[in-house]
Amino acid sequence: MMQLYNSATRKKEEFKTHTPGHVEMYTCGPTVYHFAHIGNLRSYIMEDVLEKTLRYTGYDVNRVMNITDVGHLTSDADEGEDKMLKGAKRENKSVMDIAKFYTDAFFSDCEKLNIKTPDVVQPATGLIDDFIHMVEGLIAKDFAYFAGGNVYFDTSKLDRYYVFNDHNEEDLAVGVREGVEEDTNKRNKNDFVLWFTKSKFEDQALKWDSPWGVGYPGWHIECSGISLKYNGEYLDLHCGGIDNAFPHHTNEIAQTESFVGHEWCKQWFHVHHLNTTGGKMSKSKGEFLTVSLLEEKGYDPLVYRMFCLQSHYRKGLVFSWENLDNAVGTFNKLIGRIANLKPGDDVDQAVFDELKAKFVAALENDLNTAQAMTAVYDVLKAKTTDATKLAVLADYDYVLSLDLLAKAEAKRQENAKAAAAKTGGGYTIVGEGDPAIDALVMQRYEAKKAKNFAEADRIRDELKAQGIEIIDVAGGAQWKKI
Numbered sequence: 001m002m003q004l005y006n007s008a009t010r011k012k013e014e015f016k017t018h019t020p021g022h023v024e025m026y027t028c029g030p031t032v033y034h035f036a037h038i039g040n041l042r043s044y045i046m047e048d049v050l051e052k053t054l055r056y057t058g059y060d061v062n063r064v065m066n067i068t069d070v071g072h073l074t075s076d077a078d079e080g081e082d083k084m085l086k087g088a089k090r091e092n093k094s095v096m097d098i099a100k101f102y103t104d105a106f107f108s109d110c111e112k113l114n115i116k117t118p119d120v121v122q123p124a125t126g127l128i129d130d131f132i133h134m135v136e137g138l139i140a141k142d143f144a145y146f147a148g149g150n151v152y153f154d155t156s157k158l159d160r161y162y163v164f165n166d167h168n169e170e171d172l173a174v175g176v177r178e179g180v181e182e183d184t185n186k187r188n189k190n191d192f193v194l195w196f197t198k199s200k201f202e203d204q205a206l207k208w209d210s211p212w213g214v215g216y217p218g219w220h221i222e223c224s225g226i227s228l229k230y231n232g233e234y235l236d237l238h239c240g241g242i243d244n245a246f247p248h249h250t251n252e253i254a255q256t257e258s259f260v261g262h263e264w265c266k267q268w269f270h271v272h273h274l275n276t277t278g279g280k281m282s283k284s285k286g287e288f289l290t291v292s293l294l295e296e297k298g299y300d301p302l303v304y305r306m307f308c309l310q311s312h313y314r315k316g317l318v319f320s321w322e323n324l325d326n327a328v329g330t331f332n333k334l335i336g337r338i339a340n341l342k343p344g345d346d347v348d349q350a351v352f353d354e355l356k357a358k359f360v361a362a363l364e365n366d367l368n369t370a371q372a373m374t375a376v377y378d379v380l381k382a383k384t385t386d387a388t389k390l391a392v393l394a395d396y397d398y399v400l401s402l403d404l405l406a407k408a409e410a411k412r413q414e415n416a417k418a419a420a421a422k423t424g425g426g427y428t429i430v431g432e433g434d435p436a437i438d439a440l441v442m443q444r445y446e447a448k449k450a451k452n453f454a455e456a457d458r459i460r461d462e463l464k465a466q467g468i469e470i471i472d473v474a475g476g477a478q479w480k481k482i
């Protein structure tokens with residue numbers, strides 16, 4: 001049984017779902033005003049591992065994610081400029097163009113990191129009517145009020161507002177933060193905006209008609225609205241970065257439970273920060289670390305995925321180029337060892353089951369991916385056939401998604417190619433690792449040596465017909481596919 005830490009109860013608990021065997025899962029998606037940095041992507045990697053673990057252990061999963069393309073201000077607590085508008089100004093593009101560009105960039109990064117696309121991906125701008133309906137419902141139930149042009153959620157109506165943060169309210173109150181002007185329309189310091197018609201930034205690009213005037217939704221309402229539409233009223237698992245816990249997730253709980261009138265989501269999964277040696281990673285501080293930057297520097301994005309898997313999601317992880325270089329070494333060695341295994345059919349089912357159980361036990365222990373990676377080495381060390389080991393590793397890789405077998409196969413071919421650069425009577429053939437072609441090239445050499453030029457030409461033509469080009473070089477020949 002899956003044991004998972006629940007941020008709402010601050011305990012490791014047995015994972016339970018509203019409908020047995022089925023998981024309704026929601027993930028807070030990106031605000032598409034800039035590239036995701038690899039710290040953001042750590043969360044998506046770990047959420048991907050969680051989703052795949054649930055599927056791997058037999059659950060049927062419906063995973064929903066939003067794309068924030070409106071309403072997210074530069075502070076998570078309703079203050080500052082709209083992030084989308086800021087991105088559009090920066091790049092001199094329209095908000096819609098910015099949204100499209102960075103949504104595509106996000107999914108391209110995900111693909112490179114082998115992160116599966118959720119079953120439902122919903123941009124916030126596509127569901128405005130649902131958010132309006134929800135805000136109307138909250139006003140009707142007296143959980144929300146209209147003041148100074150905006151609709152606010154009234155946090156004083158709740159018995160317990162600080163689900164994720166039972167600290168001193170004064171520390172958390174928006175109004176007392178340095179440099180943030182207090183919104184005098186708010187009845188309580190932590191009330192938050194459900195619908196804006198008045199903002200300090202009048203040039204908001206995207207606006208819609210509403211019962212309260214032309215405006216746009218607050219950020220928090222979008223996740224509640226999208227989840228209610230696609231996950232239903234009972235959500236089993238809500239995920240996000242630890243940054244989202246307060247105020248974003250706290251506000252989601254407040255408005256959703258007030259709207260539906262019962263408990264909404266029991267299980268909350270939060271991934272901790274990726275830090276640099278200089279502190280918490282952010283877009284404004286230090287080098288802007290993106291997947292593209294990793295690639296430019298010659299790193300395989302999957303090495304970063306493995307780097308994340310090597311540590312626990314509830315611990316801060318320190319990124320440095322040196323740490324990533326260590327991961328490269330580990331990854332290459334691992335692939336090299338798998339490449340040395342000989343494929344075959346003699347899979348020992350009993351050993352397979354035993355090794356699989358070890359892997360599942362690691363993942364079911366609060367998603368202990370570091371332990372799951374150790375299980376990979378246990379497979380390599382196991383006293384069983386190579387075919388069994390390869391079958392187990394292929395099975396593990398459904399969750400790990402490191403392309404272990406494909407990379408090992410590429411490595412095997414590379415090894416074969418190197419081995420094919422062998423000498424025959426002082427004649428060296430360098431090819432692409434196909435012994436049949438090597439043999440033909442060698443026959444051509446033998447024919448030429450015997451002055452049988454007709455036969456040598458015939459072999460050259462035969463190879464050409466197969467799309468192979470031979471280049472004669474000093475002391476041998478090179479061939480390549482053209």
Ligand SMILES: [Zn+2]
Pocket residue numbers: 027028029223248
């Ligand atoms: Zn959210």
